[in-house]
Amino acid sequence: MEHAVPWMLLEGEHADAARYTARFDSVGLQLPERRLTSRELMASTRHHTNIDLERLTGIRERRVCSEGEDSFTLAVGAARDCLARSHHAPADVEMLICSSITRYMGRDSYRFEPPLSLSIKEAIGAPQAVNLDLSNACAGMLTGVFLLNDFIRRGVIRCGMVVSGENISGLGTNAAREIRSLFSSQLASLTLGDAGAAVLVERAPDGKPGILLAGFTTISEHSRLCFGLPAPHGPGARMFTKARTIHKVAMQDAPPLLDAVLEQTGLRLADIDWLIPHQTSARAIKAGGRVLAERFGGGPKHMVVNCEEYGNTSSTTHFVALHRYLTEKRFQRGDKVMLLALASGLEIGVVLLEMDDLVESHGRAH
Amino acid sequence: MGARIESVGTSHSHRGLLGRGALHLSDEAAKKCLQHAGRHADDIDLLVNAGLYKDRNMAEPALASIIQEDIGANPGHPPVRDRHGTFSFDVMNGACGAISAAHLVDGLVGKGPARLGLIVAGDADPGTSQDFPFPSVGGALLLAHTDADEGFARFAFRTFPEYADLFEVRLTWEPDQKHNVLEVRQDPSFGRRCVECATEATTAFLSAIGLGAQDVDLLIASQYPPGFPGELGGALGVPLDRMPIVPPELAGAHTAGPIVALESAMRSGQLARARNVLFVTAGAGVTTGIALYRNVPR
Numbered sequence: 001m002e003h004a005v006p007w008m009l010l011e012g013e014h015a016d017a018a019r020y021t022a023r024f025d026s027v028g029l030q031l032p033e034r035r036l037t038s039r040e041l042m043a044s045t046r047h048h049t050n051i052d053l054e055r056l057t058g059i060r061e062r063r064v065c066s067e068g069e070d071s072f073t074l075a076v077g078a079a080r081d082c083l084a085r086s087h088h089a090p091a092d093v094e095m096l097i098c099s100s101i102t103r104y105m106g107r108d109s110y111r112f113e114p115p116l117s118l119s120i121k122e123a124i125g126a127p128q129a130v131n132l133d134l135s136n137a138c139a140g141m142l143t144g145v146f147l148l149n150d151f152i153r154r155g156v157i158r159c160g161m162v163v164s165g166e167n168i169s170g171l172g173t174n175a176a177r178e179i180r181s182l183f184s185s186q187l188a189s190l191t192l193g194d195a196g197a198a199v200l201v202e203r204a205p206d207g208k209p210g211i212l213l214a215g216f217t218t219i220s221e222h223s224r225l226c227f228g229l230p231a232p233h234g235p236g237a238r239m240f241t242k243a244r245t246i247h248k249v250a251m252q253d254a255p256p257l258l259d260a261v262l263e264q265t266g267l268r269l270a271d272i273d274w275l276i277p278h279q280t281s282a283r284a285i286k287a288g289g290r291v292l293a294e295r296f297g298g299g300p301k302h303m304v305v306n307c308e309e310y311g312n313t314s315s316t317t318h319f320v321a322l323h324r325y326l327t328e329k330r331f332q333r334g335d336k337v338m339l340l341a342l343a344s345g346l347e348i349g350v351v352l353l354e355m356d357d358l359v360e361s362h363g364r365a366h
Numbered sequence: 367m368g369a370r371i372e373s374v375g376t377s378h379s380h381r382g383l384l385g386r387g388a389l390h391l392s393d394e395a396a397k398k399c400l401q402h403a404g405r406h407a408d409d410i411d412l413l414v415n416a417g418l419y420k421d422r423n424m425a426e427p428a429l430a431s432i433i434q435e436d437i438g439a440n441p442g443h444p445p446v447r448d449r450h451g452t453f454s455f456d457v458m459n460g461a462c463g464a465i466s467a468a469h470l471v472d473g474l475v476g477k478g479p480a481r482l483g484l485i486v487a488g489d490a491d492p493g494t495s496q497d498f499p500f501p502s503v504g505g506a507l508l509l510a511h512t513d514a515d516e517g518f519a520r521f522a523f524r525t526f527p528e529y530a531d532l533f534e535v536r537l538t539w540e541p542d543q544k545h546n547v548l549e550v551r552q553d554p555s556f557g558r559r560c561v562e563c564a565t566e567a568t569t570a571f572l573s574a575i576g577l578g579a580q581d582v583d584l585l586i587a588s589q590y591p592p593g594f595p596g597e598l599g600g601a602l603g604v605p606l607d608r609m610p611i612v613p614p615e616l617a618g619a620h621t622a623g624p625i626v627a628l629e630s631a632m633r634s635g636q637l638a639r640a641r642n643v644l645f646v647t648a649g650a651g652v653t654t655g656i657a658l659y660r661n662v663p664r
Contacts, residue, residue: 005448005449005450006450007449007450007451008451008453009411009412009450009451009453009474009479009480010479011478011479101425101426102425103425105536108538108539109536109537109538109539110423110425110536110537110538110546111534111535111536112418112419112458112460112535112536112537112548113418113460113533113534113535113649113650113651114460114530114533114534114650114651114653115458115459115460115650115651115653118525118527118530118651118653119530121525122527127525127527130469130523131459131523131525132457132458132459132463132466133457133458133459134455134456134457134458135425135426135428135455135456135457135458136427136428136455136456137426137427137428139455143455147470150470150473150474150478151473154473154477154478156473216453217451217452217453218413218430218431218434218451218452218453218454218455219441219442219451220431220432220434220435220439220440220441220452220454221435221441221442223427223431223432223434223435223441224432224435226426226427227424227426227427228424228425228426228427229422229423229424229425230422230423230425230494230537230546231546232545232546233544233545234539235539235546236539237425239426343427344426344427344428344431345427345428345431345454346431347427347428347431347454347455
């Protein structure tokens with residue numbers, strides 16, 4: 001069958017003739033213990049806002065770092081959890097990609113060099129891994145998966161890790177000092193929560209399923225809709241987002257791209273068992289689900305909403321959700337899971353995989 | 367089959383000229399690079415930025431996405447049937463970032479779904495440092511798919527974490543000064559350790575592929591720390607005439623270092639005469655990134 005040139009940069013079954021299939025071997029998580037409810041956060045605003053954040057976003061609480069926790073410790077914790085659930089030893093990791101937006105190592109100290117990935121690989125006992133950091137906003141972890149998928153499919157490596165530690169809730173604390181109304185450009189900062197996540201991607205044994213397709217594109221005419229910058233008069237950072245515009249353009253641009261992805265795989269959206277979108281707010285995810293269902297004449301079997309207890313954990317949201325659903329044993333072998341990235345840039349990415357051994361191996365300590 | 371170097375472009379800040387941040391420098395280098403190749407920005411499938419020090423220390427979005435918009439590489443919707451888009455993201459690996467980016471782009475362009483990849487690397491003082499050590503320089507490198515026997519043949523990355531403390535850059539909140547300060551901490555031994563680590567890694571790299579220093583027709587090295595290229599060439603035994611002379615306004619470039627060296631080698635005709643081109647980068651970590659590029663002498 002002839003396939004049209006896809007707009008997204010795609011790697012999958014029909015897109016090229018790769019030798020191997022990549023799959024998720026294990027998923028790791030590290031959450032701070034401390035919880036901050038939306039009520040507590042909104043009670044800390046300097047100005048009276050009248051914003052019912054929980055009702056608006058569906059986010060009841062988020063985890064926040066305490067003294068001694070930062071991007072690095074969350075990433076290392078997640079990487080260790082990931083390895084504990086894997087049959088791989090740290091010595092098997094050939095490539096390690098750290099994709100945190102926040103790069104805090106120590107209190108209020110954001111490290112540019114050396115890369116965080118170097119310290120992470122040393123901390124987990126994988127000094128042999130080729131390491132690099134990448135930055136692609138909330139699409140960072142899935143961008144890392146896209147790249148490892150390419151290396152594994154070509155047979156260059158057998159096993160790699162993507163890890164991210166997001167100590168990002170401070171943007172919400174900073175926003176709370178300045179926000180005045182629902183129309184504030186810092187409103188989205190109030191949804192943020194801290195989390196570390198990691199995924200080991202490995203070459204699947206012959207005949208085993210894994211990543212069916214991975215694709216990305218950047219609709220850069222929207223690149224200036226969201227900025228994260230260091231705060232000018234205090235520690236940490238601030239984020240300015242034209243949230244309504246981003247949601248609108250994402251809803252406009254994502255469906256035709258998904259159409260092309262599905263065409264490559266010969267699947268319909270209704271064949272997707274679980275769609276895990278980036279977790280911004282429950283309301284935005286449900287609205288997006290309605291748009292997709294309308295466009296495709298039926299949505300995925302399950303649209304995953306996982307932000308009530310964790311908020312928007314930026315680049316880690318897909319893997320926080322995946323970890324939880326694996327722990328709760330919600331997936332079955334053969335389930336088709338679509339991870340959908342929508343991030344500042346505007347980055348739109350898809351990783352489509354078929355569940356297999358992971359549904360059982362996740363709960364097993366090795 | 368692989369990814370061949372199609373063109374390079376560089377830019378730098380002129381003394382006293384304002385408004386030349388990393389974005390401006392990167393945009394300019396990217397546009398020059400495309401112009402030299404006679405390519406349209408829409409041809410680019412993949413755009414990777416390896417620059418680290420950005421305007422206002424921006425953490426989000428990836429600078430690559432803004433560069434993509436500025437140079438007009440498939441910026442808009444709607445996706446059109448039988449037309450491809452552009453995918454952009456940033457890589458951060460200090461002075462080795464451009465070689466890390468080349469490693470990723472080489473696979474996707476040379477053996478994967480992309481046909482043309484642009485690597486951009488630019489750094490400029492974000493204005494929050496008292497001792498920013500790098501000149502304001504941008505570089506861009508265009509890699510195109512080829513079915514011929516040319517392009518990147520091998521990459522190798524090594525880290526020497528025992529020297530991780532010798533060079534560190536952090537943005538830290540300083541309560542006394544009441545703002546975030548970009549602190550650059552460099553030990554006096556950093557330059558020497560970079561040369562030692564790069565020499566050890568390069569010697570092992572060449573030995574693994576059955577080559578010696580005499581087989582290196584052109585050595586393209588990091589431009590920071592100062593003196594690194596010459597000392598590395600001396601330690602490896604690569605004659606000076608096999609190394610480019612980088613103009614003073616581009617000397618000391620950080621992430622764009624190997625790109626400005628490559629441009630100098632193109633201008634001098636050294637690249638056109640070379641078969642084995644060896645890229646050797648070294649920086650914080652200490653990290654070394656090495657690549658062998660098989661060139662077709664023209």
